Amino acid sequence: MPEMVDQIFVLLKHWIMGYVPGSLQPLCSAILSVLPILVVFPLLFAITTVLERKGLGRMQNRYGPNRAGPWGILQPAADGIKSLTKEDIVPRSADQLVHLLAPVLIVIASFLVYSVVPVGRNMVVADLNAGVLFFFAIGSMVELAVFMAGWSSRSKYSLLGAMRAIAQMISYEMPMVLSGVVAIMAAGSLSTVTIVNMQAGYTGIWPHWYLFTPWGITGYILFMIAATAESNRCPFDLPEGESEIIAGYFIEYSGFKFALFFVAEYLGMMATSAMAITLFLGGWAAPFSFLTWIPSWFWFFAKLIFMLMIFIWIRGTLPRLRMDQLMNFGWKFMLPLSLINIVCAGLWHYLPAGFTRWSVISLLLLLSCFLLSRSLRRSKWFQERTYRFAS
Amino acid sequence: MTLSFLLLAAIAILGAAAAMNLKSAVHCVLALTLGMVGLAALYLQLGAQFVGLTQLLVYVGAVAILAVFAIMLTRSRTGETVAHGSASSRISGALTALLVFAVLAWAIFTGVSPQPLSGAQPEASVREVGVALMQRFVLPLEIIGVLLTAALVGAGVLAIEEKGGDR
Numbered sequence: 245m246p247e248m249v250d251q252i253f254v255l256l257k258h259w260i261m262g263y264v265p266g267s268l269q270p271l272c273s274a275i276l277s278v279l280p281i282l283v284v285f286p287l288l289f290a291i292t293t294v295l296e297r298k299g300l301g302r303m304q305n306r307y308g309p310n311r312a313g314p315w316g317i318l319q320p321a322a323d324g325i326k327s328l329t330k331e332d333i334v335p336r337s338a339d340q341l342v343h344l345l346a347p348v349l350i351v352i353a354s355f356l357v358y359s360v361v362p363v364g365r366n367m368v369v370a371d372l373n374a375g376v377l378f379f380f381a382i383g384s385m386v387e388l389a390v391f392m393a394g395w396s397s398r399s400k401y402s403l404l405g406a407m408r409a410i411a412q413m414i415s416y417e418m419p420m421v422l423s424g425v426v427a428i429m430a431a432g433s434l435s436t437v438t439i440v441n442m443q444a445g446y447t448g449i450w451p452h453w454y455l456f457t458p459w460g461i462t463g464y465i466l467f468m469i470a471a472t473a474e475s476n477r478c479p480f481d482l483p484e485g486e487s488e489i490i491a492g493y494f495i496e497y498s499g500f501k502f503a504l505f506f507v508a509e510y511l512g513m514m515a516t517s518a519m520a521i522t523l524f525l526g527g528w529a530a531p532f533s534f535l536t537w538i539p540s541w542f543w544f545f546a547k548l549i550f551m552l553m554i555f556i557w558i559r560g561t562l563p564r565l566r567m568d569q570l571m572n573f574g575w576k577f578m579l580p581l582s583l584i585n586i587v588c589a590g591l592w593h594y595l596p597a598g599f600t601r602w603s604v605i606s607l608l609l610l611l612s613c614f615l616l617s618r619s620l621r622r623s624k625w626f627q628e629r630t631y632r633f634a635s
Numbered sequence: 636m637t638l639s640f641l642l643l644a645a646i647a648i649l650g651a652a653a654a655m656n657l658k659s660a661v662h663c664v665l666a667l668t669l670g671m672v673g674l675a676a677l678y679l680q681l682g683a684q685f686v687g688l689t690q691l692l693v694y695v696g697a698v699a700i701l702a703v704f705a706i707m708l709t710r711s712r713t714g715e716t717v718a719h720g721s722a723s724s725r726i727s728g729a730l731t732a733l734l735v736f737a738v739l740a741w742a743i744f745t746g747v748s749p750q751p752l753s754g755a756q757p758e759a760s761v762r763e764v765g766v767a768l769m770q771r772f773v774l775p776l777e778i779i780g781v782l783l784t785a786a787l788v789g790a791g792v793l794a795i796e797e798k799g800g801d802r
Contacts, residue, residue: 378688
């Protein structure tokens, strides 16, 4: 019985496919795989916006949305209707075609990355040989869309926002990829499905997730910091800094195009969370061996919502970074530490298993983390700030 | 020739042609990116996942962004128009393109593959690429690494020298 509940969506697809004539089967199979992604993740986005606004409201000692429906749960529907009925204003001097294409491209790129994320046992749209590479390759298209949005608006604020966003995304893409490399090294494969399968076993009741190794937890934390920066969220929300450049690269967008940027930002956040779950948190695997009777897709989405909660918590807690702090942290701390982490993962592979391996690698990582952060604090950037044009 | 091949080839050629003919520099970069995406899709269609995705990662993720940044930082007005070449440079360019095309076409039509192509696709191609890079081609890989590091250091030195008087 648990197996059937676990595979219920796969069985459902096979059952529908039984009624489809042979010539239409490839097309129908593709549609049946893609459609759930197009339904579930936007729905999750809607839930996340309510959770975020309620959660942030709690943290800031206010109520949050509480007018639309009971406890404000109909707020996303109201927001959707509002943005659909708003007037779509395009600046007269804007580059009309590029201005139109930018939100389309960013949403396409945000949806495409979900095709390699395994959301449950046997539940992945495309088990690519180079799935992780596909994820990062498509993710880099977002940068181009951001530039297109910022440049085509012909506004100084949007151009500044785009420059900030691209600089930040390029700087944090490298630590993100490099911190993901340790999981690829351990699994010996670029396929997301294989990486999850390699983490599926248990020792006693404890799972074999890469999170529970010294290099795994370092990689996970680095990956999450880089993911926060990639999705332009607080404390890395300089590209949108309301107090400085109003709204960043999508300032000249209104109506549903604006909503598309909003959707893409949240979809990107969920996609990087899903990739972090795949690489370090065992994908759809249950956290304890005695909980395996709960279906795999439930565990995946439980982990995803947990990760989104962390994102919201961080947003409610931390203030925005300064540009120089952002760049110094990215290049002088994240990048060296992720490179050291790769070396440590290699050492871990060749050292004999046991307590010695654990302590040696942990000590190595802690020491390098300590030294790197010390050098950051020592550098003149973190001293008292002097202003050139203000007193 | 399947329909998907024709479509992807058309995208690649259209992108490249537009990159040469559009007025605005930023439009040229975007058109070139479209051509690169078409090429990457062609690689993917041929089953060369690693090459296709690397093409996407390098050309869309890095080269296009770099070109865009270069345009942004070096031109006073954003999206300034590009001056297209004079008649003589156009003719020489067309001649070069024709020669390259002729050599490629000759190579494709007269060349024979050393072993007959088997129907079976080589599986786990990413793994094979990795093994080849780490064993047979490890020396070229290291040399390229040293070259790139030297370029990086050089770029850093150039960037620092400009601000020398300020400090």
